[in-house]
Structure formats: structure tokens, C-alpha cells
Amino acid sequence: MYKPIPIKRSDRYGSSFWDGYSYKLQRNVHFFGDLKYDHWILVETDPNILKYCERPNSEKLQQNNLHKAFDMWQLERNGKETFLNIRYKNQSDTNHERLEKWCTKLGYDYKVLYEEDIRGQALYLKNMKWLLPYIGQRKPPIETDKRHILRALGDQNKTIGELQSICSTIPISRIRENIYFLIYSGELIATNIKEVELGIATEVKRIG
Structure with a gap:
């Protein structure tokens, strides 16, 4: 190597x-x-x-x-x-x-x-620069939060704002940490990450 x-x-x-x-x-x-x-x-x-x-x-x-x-x-x-x-x-x-x-x-x-x-895709690069500090040296997100978010997402496309409303028992900061980590790891796709700023309007879906 x-x-x-x-x-x-x-x-x-x-x-x-x-x-x-x-x-x-x-x-x-x-x-x-x-x-x-x-x-x-x-x-x-x-x-x-x-x-x-x-x-x-x-x-x-x-x-x-x-x-x-x-x-x-x-x-x-x-x-x-x-x-x-x-x-x-x-x-x-x-x-x-x-x-x-x-x-x-x-x-x-x-x-x-x-x-x-x-x-060439300035907004996408900006979004990745915004996402990366949520990953950094932090530990992977809480597993129970992750399961709750994925269950709320199901097989549909939803925005981060919608998931925050559905998963209202989880602090917003933890929801975003989970979603950003799942985007980073490839478990979720942010379908409009090249068109909108990373945030409540970002739409995500499961892989496959």
C-alpha cells in the first residue's frame, strides 16, 4: 500500500x-x-x-x-x-x-x-465543505437515532426538514449528524445536493 x-x-x-x-x-x-x-x-x-x-x-x-x-x-x-x-x-x-x-x-x-x-459544480463543493465537519473525528451517530430516521424515511424521498418534523423526539442537531453521516457513508443519496444548499430543503433517499 x-x-x-x-x-x-x-x-x-x-x-x-x-x-x-x-x-x-x-x-x-x-x-x-x-x-x-x-x-x-x-x-x-x-x-x-x-x-x-x-x-x-x-x-x-x-x-x-x-x-x-x-x-x-x-x-x-x-x-x-x-x-x-x-x-x-x-x-x-x-x-x-x-x-x-x-x-x-x-x-x-x-x-x-x-x-x-x-x-465546476460550485454549490456541490460548497455543500461537501459544509458536510465534512459533521464527520471529522466524531464517532458514528447513535444507532437508535439512525434506525428511527431510516424508518421514518421508508422507501420514499423526503427532505431533511420533513424528517426533522417526523422525528421530532430527536434533537435537530442529532438528526442532521445522522443524515450527513449516512450521505457520507453512501447509505443515503442526497438527490438534489447539486441544486440546493445543504439543509432542510435537501432531499434524501435510500440506496437501491
């Missing part, structure tokens, strides 16, 4: 240094640059991505002199592994062909993501 190449705030002047916590990985993550941080938000909150590693390093990568070549490696539920680089449009990427060829040879996908790929 891969381990991140360590970085410190003092390693690079003039770039934003971001320090976050990944509930998915159960460890701290660090990034230089706002775009890489925004990309991490999308990866961390994507239930289809099981694992990832920023600035991946391994013996295999070192042997091929690729231990500083990629910004991230990620593993999806279907077993697909992808190496990624994050770029602004004005950044040159002379190694693209070489990296893609190496990944293809070993059965990996290779992607270069640009600003529009990451920030």
Missing part, C-alpha cells in the same frame, strides 16, 4: 498549506494549494472511493522514479485504482504521456484534473 510523502508548512513558500483530518483514512492529511485541498474534499466525501493516498510513495514507485510523480492514488469500490494529478490550465504537464503509459502497463487508470473539473 502507499504512504504519503511528508510535507511541512515551511517546505514551500507562497502556497497555501492545508491540514485536514480524514475519517475515511483515520489520519491527518496535508496539502499545498487551494485546488488540491478542494479536490480532497470531493474525494473524502465520495462514498465510491474506499481509500486514497495523497502524494503516494511506495517501493514500486521509487523503483520507477515515480515517487514524486502523482498528487493522489485512489481505490474505488469496484477495485479500480487511479493515479491523479491536479493542475491549473496554465501548468505544463510534460510527463503526462509517460505517466499514462506506465499506469496502463500495470492496469491502473491515470487522470489529470483541472480547476473546472474540481470547481
Whole structure:
């Protein structure tokens, strides 16, 4: 498995240094640059991505002199592994062909993501930034609350506001923590998360 190449705030002047916590990985993550941080938000909150590693390093990568070549490696539920680089449009990427060829040879996908790929859906990104602090280092939500909410939801689509009314015996803060965690874990889909701000108007449904 891969381990991140360590970085410190003092390693690079003039770039934003971001320090976050990944509930998915159960460890701290660090990034230089706002775009890489925004990309991490999308990866961390994507239930289809099981694992990832920023600035991946391994013996295999070192042997091929690729231990500083990629910004991230990620593993999806279907077993697909992808190496990624994050770029602004004005950044040159002379190694693209070489990296893609190496990944293809070993059965990996290779992607270069640009600003529009990451920030193109601004409201969705904003919602994920709002959702993530509810996850962070907190423990999973109370199981009895979860069962109550899922029973109230049933097989229908309901807004968070409707669920708050139905589950009025549970404090609103706990209802939201449960729902946000279920969205994060992939047990619920927020059907209009790209159209409305995360809150009482957000509509959720069960998977399947």
C-alpha cells in the first residue's frame, strides 16, 4: 500500500498549506494549494472511493522514479485504482504521456484534473465543505437515532426538514449528524445536493 510523502508548512513558500483530518483514512492529511485541498474534499466525501493516498510513495514507485510523480492514488469500490494529478490550465504537464503509459502497463487508470473539473459544480463543493465537519473525528451517530430516521424515511424521498418534523423526539442537531453521516457513508443519496444548499430543503433517499 502507499504512504504519503511528508510535507511541512515551511517546505514551500507562497502556497497555501492545508491540514485536514480524514475519517475515511483515520489520519491527518496535508496539502499545498487551494485546488488540491478542494479536490480532497470531493474525494473524502465520495462514498465510491474506499481509500486514497495523497502524494503516494511506495517501493514500486521509487523503483520507477515515480515517487514524486502523482498528487493522489485512489481505490474505488469496484477495485479500480487511479493515479491523479491536479493542475491549473496554465501548468505544463510534460510527463503526462509517460505517466499514462506506465499506469496502463500495470492496469491502473491515470487522470489529470483541472480547476473546472474540481470547481465546476460550485454549490456541490460548497455543500461537501459544509458536510465534512459533521464527520471529522466524531464517532458514528447513535444507532437508535439512525434506525428511527431510516424508518421514518421508508422507501420514499423526503427532505431533511420533513424528517426533522417526523422525528421530532430527536434533537435537530442529532438528526442532521445522522443524515450527513449516512450521505457520507453512501447509505443515503442526497438527490438534489447539486441544486440546493445543504439543509432542510435537501432531499434524501435510500440506496437501491
